[in-house]
Amino acid sequence: xxxxxxxxxxxxxxxxxxxxxxxxxxxxxxxxxxxxxxxxxxxxxxxxxxxxxxxxxxxxxxxxxxxxxxxxxxxxxxxxxxxxxxxx
Amino acid sequence: xxxxxxxxxxxxxxxxxxxxxxxxxxxxxxxxxxxxxxxxxxxxxxxxxxxxxxxxxxxxxxxxxxxxxxxxxxxxxxxxxxxxxxxxxxxxxxxxxxxxxxxxxxxxxxxxxxxxxxxxxxxxxxxxxxxxxxxxxxxxxxxxxxxxxxxxxxxxxxxxxxxxxxxxxxxxxxxxxxxxxxxxxxxxxxxxxxxxxxxxxxxxxxxxxxxxxxxxxxxxxxxxxxxxxxxxxxxxx
Numbered sequence: 620x621x622x623x624x625x626x627x628x629x630x631x632x633x634x635x636x637x638x639x640x641x642x643x644x645x646x647x648x649x650x651x652x653x654x655x656x657x658x659x660x661x662x663x664x665x666x667x668x669x670x671x672x673x674x675x676x677x678x679x680x681x682x683x684x685x686x687x688x689x690x691x692x693x694x695x696x697x698x699x700x701x702x703x704x705x706x707x
Numbered sequence: 708x709x710x711x712x713x714x715x716x717x718x719x720x721x722x723x724x725x726x727x728x729x730x731x732x733x734x735x736x737x738x739x740x741x742x743x744x745x746x747x748x749x750x751x752x753x754x755x756x757x758x759x760x761x762x763x764x765x766x767x768x769x770x771x772x773x774x775x776x777x778x779x780x781x782x783x784x785x786x787x788x789x790x791x792x793x794x795x796x797x798x799x800x801x802x803x804x805x806x807x808x809x810x811x812x813x814x815x816x817x818x819x820x821x822x823x824x825x826x827x828x829x830x831x832x833x834x835x836x837x838x839x840x841x842x843x844x845x846x847x848x849x850x851x852x853x854x855x856x857x858x859x860x861x862x863x864x865x866x867x868x869x870x871x872x873x874x875x876x877x878x879x880x881x882x883x884x885x886x887x888x889x890x891x892x893x894x895x896x897x898x899x900x901x902x903x904x905x906x907x908x909x910x911x912x913x914x915x916x917x918x919x920x921x922x923x924x925x926x927x928x929x930x931x932x933x934x935x936x937x938x939x940x941x942x943x944x
Contacts, residue, residue: 625783648784653740653820653913655776660911660921666780674773674781 625650634667634678642676645669654681663687709803711763712795718764718771719800720747722754728809731836731942732759734800736793736818736825738913741766741779745918746819756935758942759807763800765793787821787858790828797829813942815870817934818843820913824861830872831864837941839873839934842912844882847890865894872902873937875930877910877923905933 630647644667654662662681669676682690698706711717720742724730733753737746742764753760765788770778782788801814815837818826823843830838840846845860872895876888883891888906895902907914907926914923915930 625787627784646784648780650783653738653919655740655743655779658920660913660919666784668780668784670781670784674770674777677777677780679776679780 624652630667632667636667636678637675642669642672644678645671651684655679657681657683659683709761709763709799711767711799712792715768717767717796717799718742719803720750720762720764721760722747722751723759723807723809724754724757728759728807729811730757730759730809731811731813731815731938732761732801732804732807733938733942734797734804734814734816734829734835735760735762736797736816736822736829737762737765738818738820738822739779739783739787741775741782743775743779745916748917749819749915752931756938758938759804759809761800761804763796765796768792788825790825790859793825794829794832797825798833801833801835811942813837815839815938815942817841819915820844824858827861827868827872828864830870831861831867833869835870837870837873837938838868839875839937841875841915841930842877842880842883844887846883846887847894848883848887862894865891865900866898868895868898868900871937871941872900873933874902874904875915875933876904876906877912877914877926878906878908879911882912903933903937905930 626649628647630644632644633641634644635641646668648666665680667678708716709719735750750760750762766778766782770781804814813836816826816829817839819841823840824846826838826840827846910923910926913921914926
């Protein structure tokens with residue numbers, strides 16, 4: 620199915636993308652839908668992008684639902700392990 | 708390049724038999740992942756079946772010249788393809804096919820996944836001779852509350868369907884569900900719209916997609932035969 624479901628968020632950081640070059644990430648698009656590459660019918664997909672630099676300024680990740688939940692937990696654990704004054 | 712909605716020039720992929728015709732034409736509407744290799748293979752298959760076939764790049768305006776996956780990501784981030792633009796782009800593609808010296812004047816449309824819904828949308832708004840909906844979600848049914856991407860069902864447009872519709876679905880699909888397929892069937896029957904639906908056991912969404920785990924050869928092979936017979940009836944001669 621195409622779930623059509625798309626959630627967008629602004630981001631501030633960097634990603635290593637096309638041609639192994641780093642770029643400033645400004646936007647995140649998150650959706651649960653068909654992957655382009657992963658061998659699963661549906662995956663949790665994240666695009667780390669900088670639309671101002673064009674469509675190819677994008678790092679795409681396609682994760683199974685279970686591994687996406689693992690990632691959420693890992694991000695939470697990593698953030699919570701940091702001293703409170705560094706988390707803002 | 709062809710003229711699409713608003714006379715914008717958009718990219719399109721064309722495949723044609725080598726003989727002189729005359730023959731019908733087929734507009735192929737790509738799925739949400741875009742103007743990709745798998746969909747271009749489908750276009751070439753229609754040429755092998757004897758049709759002039761064209762695939763408009765619905766994401767051309769969003770990301771001209773970009774790789775198909777990057778263009779799909781950009782289009783998705785911008786909210787998807789507006790229905791009005793889709794109608795204009797498919798209409799432009801159909802006009803292009805009818806302008807070919809090989810054309811017999813008849814053009815059908817087929818779409819997969821989100822393109823299935825768009826195939827029905829085009830058939831409700833354009834002069835086409837046949838339409839095929841391959842597992843398009845939200846032709847009927849209501850998107851869940853708070854759905855982030857704007858898409859509406861086509862229930863209010865179905866009385867305007869202008870050509871016969873072939874629908875191919877998987878019984879294990881959730882978008883559309885078998886209940887939504889039955890609802891569509893009922894609405895078309897109530898409106899005296901010619902249509903033929905087939906729902907396959909052991910198939911879910913995207914069973915035609917040969918490069919995905921969802922591929923179901925038995926359903927896809929039978930589906931191709933039904934498409935071929937349907938287009939022979941409505942686009943032949």
